Each structure stands twice: as structure tokens, then as C-alpha cells.
Amino acid sequence: MDAFYASVELRRRPELQGKPVVVCGSGPRAVVTTASYEARKLAGIHSAMPAAVARRRLPDAVYLPPDFPAYREASGQVMDVLRRNVEVVEVVGLDEAYLDLTGIFSPKATMRRISNEIREETQLTCSVGISDSRMLAKITSELGKPRGLVVLSREQALERFADHSPGLIPGIGPKTVSRLESMGIKTLADLRDWERIALEDTFGPRSGAWLHARGNLWDQTPVTPEHETKSQSTEITFDVDVTQRSELERHIAELSEELCRRLRKRELEGRTIGIKVRLDDWTNATRSHTVDRPTNDPEVVGPIALDLLRAYDPQRPVRLLGVRVASFEKNEAAAEPEPTPGQLQLGLAS
Numbered sequence: 110m111d112a113f114y115a116s117v118e119l120r121r122r123p124e125l126q127g128k129p130v131v132v133c134g135s136g137p138r139a140v141v142t143t144a145s146y147e148a149r150k151l152a153g154i155h156s157a158m159p160a161a162v163a164r165r166r167l168p169d170a171v172y173l174p175p176d177f178p179a180y181r182e183a184s185g186q187v188m189d190v191l192r193r194n195v196e197v198v199e200v201v202g203l204d205e206a207y208l209d210l211t212g213i214f215s216p217k218a219t220m221r222r223i224s225n226e227i228r229e230e231t232q233l234t235c236s237v238g239i240s241d242s243r244m245l246a247k248i249t250s251e252l253g254k255p256r257g258l259v260v261l262s263r264e265q266a267l268e269r270f271a272d273h274s275p276g277l278i279p280g281i282g283p284k285t286v287s288r289l290e291s292m293g294i295k296t297l298a299d300l301r302d303w304e305r306i307a308l309e310d311t312f313g314p315r316s317g318a319w320l321h322a323r324g325n326l327w328d329q330t331p332v333t334p335e336h337e338t339k340s341q342s343t344e345i346t347f348d349v350d351v352t353q354r355s356e357l358e359r360h361i362a363e364l365s366e367e368l369c370r371r372l373r374k375r376e377l378e379g380r381t382i383g384i385k386v387r388l389d390d391w392t393n394a395t396r397s398h399t400v401d402r403p404t405n406d407p408e409v410v411g412p413i414a415l416d417l418l419r420a421y422d423p424q425r426p427v428r429l430l431g432v433r434v435a436s437f438e439k440n441e442a443a444a445e446p447e448p449t450p451g452q453l454q455l456g457l458a459s
Contacts, residue, residue: 110187110203110204110233110234110235110236110313111146111233111234111235111256112144112149112255113143113180113184113203113204113233113279114132114141114142114143114144114175114180115130115132115144115321116145116146116233116234117156117176117179117180117233118130118132118173118176119145119175119234120121120140120183120231120233121179121293122151125171126328127147127260128145128169128171129144129146129147129148129151129152129154129169129170129171130145130147130148130170130171130173131143131144131145131148131160131163131170131171131172131173131343132144132146132153132173132174132175133160133163133172133173133174133175134160134173134174134175135160135162136335136348137348138159138160138346138347138348139159139160139161140156140158140159140160141154141155141156141157141158141159141163142165143173144156144163144168144170146255148167148170148206150169151167151170152166152167152168152175153383154166154167154170154382163237164345169280169360169380170352170427172226172365172409173414177452180203180204183231183233184195184203184204186231186232187227187233187235187358188200188204188206188357188452190223190226190227190230190231191206191223194209194219194221194222194223194226194257195209195213195381196209197228197332197334198332198334199211199332199333199334199434205248207332208220208332209247209294209331210239216239216260216310217239217260219237220237220258221258224237224258225333226255227334234255234256235259236250236253236254236255236256236257236258237253237257237259238250238251238253238259238261239258239259239260239261240260240261240262240263240266240268241262241263241331242263242326242327242328242329242330242409243267243324243328243330244278244279244317244323244328244330245261245263245266245328246325246433247279248266248270248277248278248279249261249266249391254360257306259436261451262325263327263413266326267301267325267326270297270326271296271297271298272296272297272298273296273297274286274295274296274297274301275289275294275296275297275323275324277297278297278323278324280319280323280332281320281323285320292311292424293434293448295355297326299433300320300324301324301325302441303316303321303324304321305317308321309321313410316320330351331383336397338375338377338437339432339435339437340381340433340435340436340437341368341371341372341375341377341379341433341435342385342431342432342433342434343362343364343367343368343371343431343432344369344429344430344431344432345385345429345430345431346359347426347427347428347429347430348387350426350427350428351426351427351430352426354426355432357418357423357427358415358419360430361384361411361414361418361430361432362411363434364406364414364430364431365407365410365411365414365432366411366438368432368433369405369434370407371409372434373403373405375422376436377405377434377437378403378404378406378438379403379405379434379435379436379437379438380399380401380402380403380404380419380431380436380438381397381398381399381436382397382398382399382400382404382409382410382413382414382432382433382434382437383395383396383397383398383414383417383434383435383437384396384397384414384417384421384430384431384432385429385430385431385432385433386418386421386423386427386429386431386432387427387428387430388423388425388426388427388428389426389428391428392425394423395405396417396418396420396421397417397435398413398416398417400413403437403438404434405435410434414432418438
């Protein structure tokens with residue numbers, strides 16, 4: 110979806126059309142959730158940028174607090190359109206999905222029609238990438254934003270992106286890019302020139318093989334309608350580091366209550382209860398405990414999370430606090446059938 114959160118805000122505030130709009134929190138550690146294209150063009154504001162930086166760059170922009178219930182509602186409307194038109198839909202976020210278009214006679218015409226339906230029914234726009242794999246569909250969807258529809262084969266992509274940094278590939282982050290550059294690998298073409306065994310010697314068998322495949326723009330990941338949920342968590346990043354134990358314990362109780370509410374809504378119960386603590390020096394600590402029976406009861410989760418916090422006893426101010434439940438019971442009756450691997454796939458990205 111195109112600048113999804115900002116677009117939802119503009120849909121209900123049409124008077125802001127054409128103005129730079131930034132969706133972000135107001136705390137000192139808040140980051141930009143998303144920005145309208147006007148804000149992006151005027152000041153280079155982008156998602157995950159510190160809100161304070163955005164405000165300095167563009168003080169006259171319209172800054173709005175996030176409204177996730179509204180975004181979830183709008184996302185549901187979009188995904189309903191997708192599921193109505195295509196059998197296999199994998200939702201990977203409020204504003205992004207993959208579609209398996211295998212067997213469809215004219216994928217481009219089909220996606221143009223679906224894009225029009227989304228715009229007519231939701232007043233929101235999307236950008237579509239059609240390619241041979243999930244990875245390439247996602248990259249391709251960025252080429253025509255906003256409101257773009259681009260079809261790109263692997264062979265075309267190999268030529269088009271030859272001079273691009275390996276960081277173009279989802280999953281290759283700045284640290285890996287820096288390490289590759291130190292080896293003289295500055296472009297995807299450079300990465301393709303390296304033998305798989307040489308990459309495995311440097312990065313290890315698994316990571317080296319993965320880099321070799323991605324350098325050649327190979328990706329066989331299927332489009333899967335549902336993912337098995339491994340864990341659920343809630344967390345809070347404090348505007349000011351917290352030192353008071355009583356305040357941390359109060360937040361543990363609130364986080365446990367909210368997490369269990371979400372678990373009950375999804376009919377999930379887990380046997381592993383854990384906490385996450387990030388200190389002011391960015392040290393991360395996790396602690397967990399396994400119970401005999403799966404639970405989503407805050408009267409069980411809360412006290413265990415509290416005991417874990419007390420046992421850890423952070424000796425420095427706390428920047429972030431979280432509670433997690435994992436090891437869910439599997440419901441075999443509700444298991445999804447094995448998906449058919451996709452050949453032509455759609456990526457929608459913000």
C-alpha cells in the first residue's frame with residue numbers, strides 16, 4: 110500500500126490532501142510510522158526516522174499520532190478485496206501482501222483490476238510488483254510507487270539491478286553490506302561473481318548459500334496463506350529510562366493483561382512465559398519459564414513475568430520492557446493444507 114498510515118489519515122481528513130503529513134508519536138524516542146509523499150519529497154522524511162529529526166527538518170508539516178485501530182480496519186478492507194479475487198493470499202503486515210497468480214491467464218490485467226477495486230472501495234492506492242518470486246515481487250513493487258504496476262522477470266532484474274548494492278535484497282542489512290564491501294563486493298554483479306563455496310567459507314554454510322542464492326536473485330519461498338504463530342508479545346519503550354522497581358512491576362502487570370487479551374482473542378494458549386528487558390546501555394536480556402499447562406490467563410502470566418523481572422533485578426535504568434508467551438498448543442484440526450508453490454507473485458509495500 111502507498112504510504113498506508115498517512116493515506117488512511119488523509120482519507121478521513123481530505124482537507125490535508127497535498128500537504129506534508131507525518132504519522133508519529135510525540136515522545137522523545139518516537140519514530141516516524143510513515144509520511145506522505147509530499148513530506149518525503151520536501152525533506153526526505155521516511156519510516157523509522159526519529160520523530161525529533163523529522164520535526165527539525167520539516168517543522169511546518171502536519172504531525173498526527175498513530176491510530177492503529179483505524180489502520181487495522183482499513184487493512185481488513187484491503188485484504189478482503191484481495192481474498193475475493195485471488196485464492197492464495199499471504200498477509201505479511203497491515204499494508205503488505207503476496208498473491209499467488211499461478212494459472213491466471215493475464216496476471217497484469219488481473220492486478221490492474223484488483224488495484225482499481227481497492228481504490229474504488231477504500232479510497233486507498235497500492236503499488237504492485239509481479240515477478241517470478243516473492244523476493245523479486247517485493248523489490249519490483251517499489252519501482253513504480255505510488256500507484257505503480259510493474260512486471261519484471263528474473264532475467265530482466267539481473268540486468269536492471271546489476272549495479273545496485275547487495276543491500277537492495279531484503280534480509281541483507283547494513284552490517285552484511287559493510288562486510289561484503291570489505292571483500293570487494295560492492296554490487297549484485299560482484300556478488301554473483303563469487304563462488305558459493307567461497308561465500309560459505311566466509312559467512313558459514315547456511316548464510317553463504319543464502320547470499321549466493323540472493324545474489325543470483327533466486328528465491329523459492331512459497332506464498333503461504335497462514336503462518337504458524339510461534340509467539341506473541343507486548344512491549345513498551347519508555348520516553349525516559351525507568352529506575353523505580355514499582356513502576357517496572359506496574360508495567361509488567363499491564364503488559365501481561367494486554368498480551369493475554371490478545372491471546373484470548375486469537376484463541377491461543379502457550380506454555381512458555383518470558384520477559385525482555387533493554388537497559389539504557391542497549392544491553393538486552395531475556396528470561397523465560399515453562400508451565401505445565403498452556404495458558405492465556407493474566408493471573409498466571411502476570412505473576413510469572415513479575416517473578417522473572419525480580420529474579421533478573423536490572424542494575425541499570427530500563428529503556429524497554431516486554432512480556433512474551435510462546436510454545437502454543439497446535440490445533441491439528443485447523444491446520445492449513447500444504448500450499449502450492451507460486452510462480453507469479455505480487456508484492457504490496459509501503
